[in-house]
Amino acid sequence: xxxxxxxxxxxxxxxxxxxxxxxxxxxxxxxxxxxxxxxxxxxxxxxxxxxxxxxxxxxxxxxxxxxxxxxxxxxxxxxxxxxxxxxxxxxxxxxxxxxxxxxxxxxxxxxxxxxxxxxxxxxxxxxxxxxxxxxxxxxxxxxxxxxxxxxxxxxxxxxxxxxxxxxxxxxxxxxxxxxxxxxxxxxxxxxxxxxxxxxxxxxxxxxxxxxxxxxxxxxxxxxxxxxxxxxxxxxxxxxxxxxxxxxxxxxxxxxxx
Numbered sequence: 280x281x282x283x284x285x286x287x288x289x290x291x292x293x294x295x296x297x298x299x300x301x302x303x304x305x306x307x308x309x310x311x312x313x314x315x316x317x318x319x320x321x322x323x324x325x326x327x328x329x330x331x332x333x334x335x336x337x338x339x340x341x342x343x344x345x346x347x348x349x350x351x352x353x354x355x356x357x358x359x360x361x362x363x364x365x366x367x368x369x370x371x372x373x374x375x376x377x378x379x380x381x382x383x384x385x386x387x388x389x390x391x392x393x394x395x396x397x398x399x400x401x402x403x404x405x406x407x408x409x410x411x412x413x414x415x416x417x418x419x420x421x422x423x424x425x426x427x428x429x430x431x432x433x434x435x436x437x438x439x440x441x442x443x444x445x446x447x448x449x450x451x452x453x454x455x456x457x458x459x460x461x462x463x464x465x466x467x468x469x470x471x472x473x474x475x476x477x478x479x480x481x482x483x484x485x486x487x488x489x490x491x492x493x494x495x496x497x498x499x500x501x502x503x504x505x506x507x508x509x510x511x512x513x514x515x516x517x518x519x520x521x522x523x524x525x526x527x528x529x530x531x532x533x534x535x536x
Contacts, residue, residue: 284497288312291356293336293393294363296320299411299456299492302485303360304329306493315356317345318363330354336363336389337381346396355402358496361390362411370424382425387432394440398449407450409496410437414455441501453502454492 290307294300295316304323307314313328321333332348334341349355364386369378394408412434419427434453441451488505495503 285310285312288358289315289354289356290358290360291315291317292360292362293317293389295323299485299488300360300362302489303362303492305486306489310493315349315354336393337384339392342389342392342396346400350400355400355404356397357405358407358409359393359397360409360411360496361393363389364411364429366423366426368422369426370422374424379425382423383429386426386429387436390433391436398444405448405450407452407496408437408440409452409454410434412437412453412455451501452496454495455502455504456488 285307288307288311290312292300292304292307292314295304296318300316300318304314304316308326308328311328313330315330315332316323317332317334317336319333319335321331323329323331332345334345336342365382367375367378367382369375369382390410397406397408400406410433413426413430415423415427415430419431434455437451437453440449444451491505492503495505
């Protein structure tokens with residue numbers, strides 16, 4: 280990979296407060312790119328080539344104001360990493376429609392709004408949009424209906440965009456994340472100690488995943504499946520390494536009764 284290409288990059292990343300958004304922000308800055316970090320708090324550590332912008336991606340007017348600000352400042356990102364997202368249990372004992380709606384607004388509607396505004400920027404040149412999807416497309420969690428539908432809709436939308444804009448300089452890439460940091464499909468806030476232990480044992484810290492993600496973005500591949508299956512050996516080794524001391528000391532967590 281030609282590292283000099285990053286010196287001319289202007290990258291806009293949403294959801295930069297923590298997790299993969301924060302890790303990607305730091306990595307692009309280290310490579311010499313300029314980064315616009317968008318999050319609801321608007322607060323990020325002061326760093327060279329980093330601009331923080333406060334916006335709630337669910338609010339259409341705030342997103343429109345962001346793009347108006349970009350145009351006035353003559354800041355035209357060539358890479359949009361649309362990472363902001365939430366995960367909620369909305370289909371438990373009852374169906375919590377407000378939680379469902381909030382997830383859909385954040386994970387799907389906001390991304391499509393960014394795409395619409397990004398395509399409308401009056402600037403020539405290539406633009407790349409990256410959607411952060413999930414393995415829930417393959418193994419949906421019935422307790423998280425909004426998350427499953429939003430990520431499935433996001434993946435399918437980018438398939439349509441990719442085909443439609445194939446010849447006019449716009450790229451649409453889909454990043455399908457598996458167990459990143461302490462998040463794993465099907466293990467939510469009500470997980471048992473054993474589920475939580477296994478999840479943390481096989482999950483990949485965001486900093487480790489960021490490098491692979493950047494290599495994908497800079498490649499010609501349209502879809503990147505960063506999942507448990509594609510890194511099974513690595514995760515199995517991590518799990519065994521963690522389990523053996525627990526077994527010998529008798530401190531392995533047990534499932535909740």
